[in-house]
């Protein structure tokens with residue numbers, strides 16, 4: 001198995017077994033039709049990029065029925081509004097600026113750019129969510145971004161001042177084509193800004209559910225700097241973000257075009273000092289993950305034996321890894337409540353737990369709620385105070401199994 005970035009040797013360090021497509025919520029009659037793959041993760045011994053060992057064909061994940069909505073969290077709506085405001089005030093403050101967003105989803109970020117009257121384009125292959133973006137006035141192209149797409153955007157719209165991607169770049173195995181596309185599309189002084197879950201946070205918190213089909217790469221400053229270098233870019237800024245359980249926003253510029261901020265050297269030094277992808281760090285991670293699985297299954301089995309009721313909260317893509325790796329089905333978690341219309345009335349992939357709307361999370365409350373959307377814990381607990389007031393208890397499994 002060779003590294004998708006540099007062809008170096010991959011060292012496998014965690015294995016989650018047979019897994020379904022994480023966002024493929026199934027209709028009750030269609031459970032015989034599911035696609036499975038082997039979910040295992042390795043690190044490149046040359047460039048330190050952490051990556052999946054098997055790729056799921058992109059059309060199986062990103063299509064007309066892709067259910068995930070960026071607008072599903074108030075915290076994320078504010079996060080993208082604030083980022084758009086910052087881009088408008090800085091990189092997009094010149095004459096007739098142009099910004100391209102890869103994976104714009106339902107247009108949550110670009111809606112602010114569109115409202116400011118700034119030239120923009122969202123590139124979004126998932127037709128259903130792209131239609132939602134278009135309906136709110138965002139200019140969107142239904143396509144996978146890659147080298148050829150970039151050339152045709154350049155021919156029609158001219159060069160971009162900013163290419164931006166949130167929770168999208170790490171979803172794309174074919175980064176060589178993406179980086180070539182960005183190099184084609186970006187103005188000489190432009191920036192490529194992307195934010196994704198940070199390997200350092202995932203290892204620290206043992207948040208193994210960040211590993212699933214769509215999260216093909218787990219980036220670090222070290223691996224992103226090498227990726228950038230191979231394509232004629234410098235890593236010129238990094239910013240730690242609290243969202244989605246800990247992310248980093250990376251800024252790339254053409255080689256020599258900008259002076260890197262001190263934060264870049266600081267994060268690189270911290271990764272080296274902490275032996276981020278060292279064998280001991282990765283062994284510790286794998287050990288903690290197995291421990292979480294055993295404690296969670298013990299807890300849920302004990303609760304069932306006592307006759308306690310347990311609902312899930314948030315039918316996240318992340319939950320696919322937890323449910324299928326731990327072997328948790330409707331016998332242990334009766335159903336999962338989630339606000340996403342395209343998930344409701346369906347079953348979770350592989351584990352077949354029914355998904356219901358948020359109205360199902362109401363009195364009489366269950367005794368316990370397993371919080372799969374733990375990255376939105378603050379937002380969710382703030383609006384669900386009645387659950388604890390009624391005597392309910394939250395179950396969290398990151399960074400360890402604990403009750404709140």
Ligand code: SAM
Pocket residue numbers: 062063066068069070071102103104105123124125126129143144145146165166167168171172
């Ligand atoms: N940017 C949004 C956010 O952060 O909430 C959406 C993130 S969603 C997890 C990933 C998105 O990337 C999906 O909407 C998917 O359709 C899109 N995507 C996948 N491959 C892509 C590609 N090659 N080019 C552009 N978008 C892509």
Ligand code: TMP
Pocket residue numbers: 072073074313314315316317318337338339340358373375376379380
């Ligand atoms: P994410 O962790 O990938 O952003 O997915 C969060 C999931 O949780 C998504 O399916 C929407 C759902 N959700 C709720 O059901 N209620 C909420 O209050 C929030 C914030 C998310």
Ligand code: ZN
Pocket residue numbers: 003004005006007008044045046047048049
């Ligand atoms: Zn490599």
